[in-house]
Amino acid sequence: MTAQTIPVLDLKDFSSEDGSGKREAFVLALGEALCDLGFFILVNHGIEQRLIDTAYGAAEAFFALPESTKAQYAIAQMKGQRGFTQFGKEHAKNSTAPDLKEFWHLGRERPTAHPVGYPNNLWPKEVPQFRPTMTALFDQLETCACQLMQACAQYLQQPESFFSKQVTEGQTILRIIHYPPIPADAIPASQRAAPHEDINLITLLCEATTPGLELLQSNGEWLPVHSAPGEIIVDTGDMLQSLSNGLLKSTTHRVTNPTSSRDRRFSMPFFVHPRPDFDLTPLSSCIERTGGNQLFPAQTAEEYLQQRLKEIGLA
Template sequence: MTAQTIPVLDLKDFNSAGDSSQRVAFVSALGDALADLGFFALVNHGIEQRLIDTAYGTAEAFFALPESTKMQYAIAQMKGQRGFTQFGKEHAKDSAAPDLKEFWHLGREKLTAHPVSYPENLWPKEVPQFRPVMSALFEQLETCASQLMQACAQYLQQPSDFFSTQVAEGQTILRIIHYPPVSADAIPASQRAAPHEDINLITLLCEATTPGLELLQPNGDWLPVQTTPGQIIVDTGDMLQSLSNGLLKSTTHRVVNPTSSRNRRFSMPFFVHPRPEFDLTPLSSCIEKTGGNQLFPAQTAEEYLQQRLKEIGLA
């Protein structure tokens, strides 16, 4: 097995009831990884491997449906936030070439006390197992994400529930992605996912079915991230970078095209979002740690989300 190229953290250390030093060490390692590289791998995260495997099988069943069937779930007024987004619709922020992927978005199923009405999920009736499997995966990923956000809050010297109460009612999205085999007539500039940064607070990425993820290092080289069984990949999104005034880095990453034209790929990123009104204005403590100047604007999570959805072609 190829060794992982990014730091590997163990969530059991954070949840260790009897050893506070392990918890402190985890918080420090998490913050340092996100400040230095913007990425780390996580083990003992609580997401069942059997559920991940079943979800990928379910995803394959959906994306194998005829295009006309899938397009029934592409609802324009949802701006790609629920249901199906067809192949070539999305592009990276600074790229004119479309990404070589199609995907499905779903949000939380359980109602919250939050006054904002989130879009209802769509479910493909042609694949009846889709709803129970993906809903179960969403809940397990959200439990893990809540713990990681508590650790982020502690690293930033905020109350432990600073993020978790927000994400419990946030606009978090599970994206199920299919990267089909790359056709001979694909636009030469197109990649499976062109270089980009994530919009949200943090992203949890279930191990993909094949390699391809790479992240941009400060020296300009691209670092491949291994697809390692049992690991979840975690990275900083732009919202957390803004709030921390750049202390935690939202690192540019991409998914490169395969060497074989017959190769297909599935992945399932979980984009953790806060409530819409969450203030992304950089924390004063982070401004002090990053040189004393505010580097990011005062704006809400909703304002930033809508701006980015327009930039990537979904709104």
């Protein structure tokens, strides 16, 4: 196995109650990784490899369908938050060139106590294994995300349950992405995913089928990041950066084009969102830890999400 270029954390350490200090060390390591790089690798995360492999099989089956069939699941009023989004529809913030990808979005199946409610999922009837597989994957990823957000809360000097209701009732989305072979008529400036930051609290990224992910370091150089089977990439989103007043970094990253235009790529990022009414105003304790000045505005998660959906072409 190739040595990792970013910190590797073991989630079993956070579950440790043996007085060894592993739990406290995990919280510190998580915080330092998200402060310095905004990224880390997670192992022993509880997501079954069999389920990840099955999910990629279901994804491949769906994206192999005729364009006219897939287009039936692109519902404009859903602003890309459920169902299918066509190739070239989304672009990065401040970029005019479309990303070279198509994707499917799904949220939680079970209802929540939140009064607004979330849109119902769409499911491709042509791929019967898609719904049970993706639902099971969503649930396992959310269980992992809950633990990570508990650790984040501790690092931010908040009660461990600070994010619990936000995660279990949030607008979290699982995105199933297909990067097809690069078309001959692609705009030269287009990339599979142009440089961007994630919108949400944190992102959990199951290992992609091929390389391509790179993060922008403070020295201006791009660092390739990979994950092997059994590893998940975790990164900070803009919402957590705002809440922490920039203590935790939402790092710019991209997916580069392959050297061979015939290569395909699949990936499955899990974007952990809070409830729409969650207040992203920087925490006073984080303001103190970052110099004493509030660097990010007072706004709700819903206000920020709608702003970003417009900026990336989905609303």
